Amino acid sequence: MANYKVADENLAEKGKEALYIAEGKMPVTGEVIRERFKKEKPLEGITIAGCLHITKETGILARTLQAGGATVYLCGSNPLSTQDDVAAALAKEDIHVYAWHGNTTEEFYWCIRQCLDGRPNIMIDDGGDLIVTAHKEYPELISSGEVYGCQEETTTGVKRFRAMDNKKVLKVPLFPVNDARCKNQFDNELGTGQGVVSAIYGMHILFAGKNVVIAGYGHCSSGMALRSRGLGANVTVTEVDPIKALKARFAGYTVKPILETLPEADLILTATGCKHVIPPDPE
Secondary structure, three states, X not given: OOOOEOOOHHHHHHHHHHHHHHHHOOHHHHHHHXXXXXXXXXXXXXXXXXXXXXXXXXXXXXXXXXXXXXXXXXXXXXXXXXXXXXXXXXXXXXXXXEOXXXXXXXXXXXXXHHHHHOOOOEEEEOXXXXXXXXXXXXXXXXXXXXOOEEEEOOHHHHXXXXXXXXXXXXXXXXXXXXXXXXXXXXXXXHHHHHHHHHHHHOOOOOOOOOEEEEEOOOXXXXXXXXXXXXXXXXXXXXXXXHHHHHHHXXXXXXXOXXXXXXXXXXXXXXXXXXXXXOOOOOO
């Protein structure tokens, strides 16, 4: 039986229903790969820790890894995205889940440490906190050779690890999943573009007629710009890369330096992975 800590075990049945719905929309991960993994057991004897958004979709991934023979540990990469019903359902399926919605910073890192205490051979990260904490607090795990490799999903996390690599302090092999074209040209542009705008729209904010400023014009931000314009917003893009700025202009957006956009902006959306995109003390 797995060790775990979730908000409410009684939510497990509701979580199973959510996983059932997600599974039907994820035939490759939820069916094709899982069936192959069940037969071949390529992950037998391997421990995998994932610091991810604990949702019905990542739950399908966890189930498939477990079907391949892996011992799976999960913690939430964002305290506000954990679906407590899904976490409870996975815990009942012998997955070591340490996640609940709204945990504090102290609890967030406690959950990460529980996963690292499992001595994972593979780490799957979303934002970099799991792997960075392993380097800082579990140096013996990093130096032991037990960690075969790691993956990072996000632009922000990849930037963190490239900075570590430049300083020669990244001690494990790492695959920047965010650089894969099947990730950034689909999940980033389409998924993030729709997801961010849907979240704001869900707060009953009318986009039509709003002045929306999009900081950056990469995969995520171009999707955000497209969806904002589709809802009737006046979209202005700020971008320091001249080629990307030109691309935004040719897509029909107004392009300006960010300081010029602030006085009239109703909404500012950033997707650069950088600090101080909006100056802390704009003149």
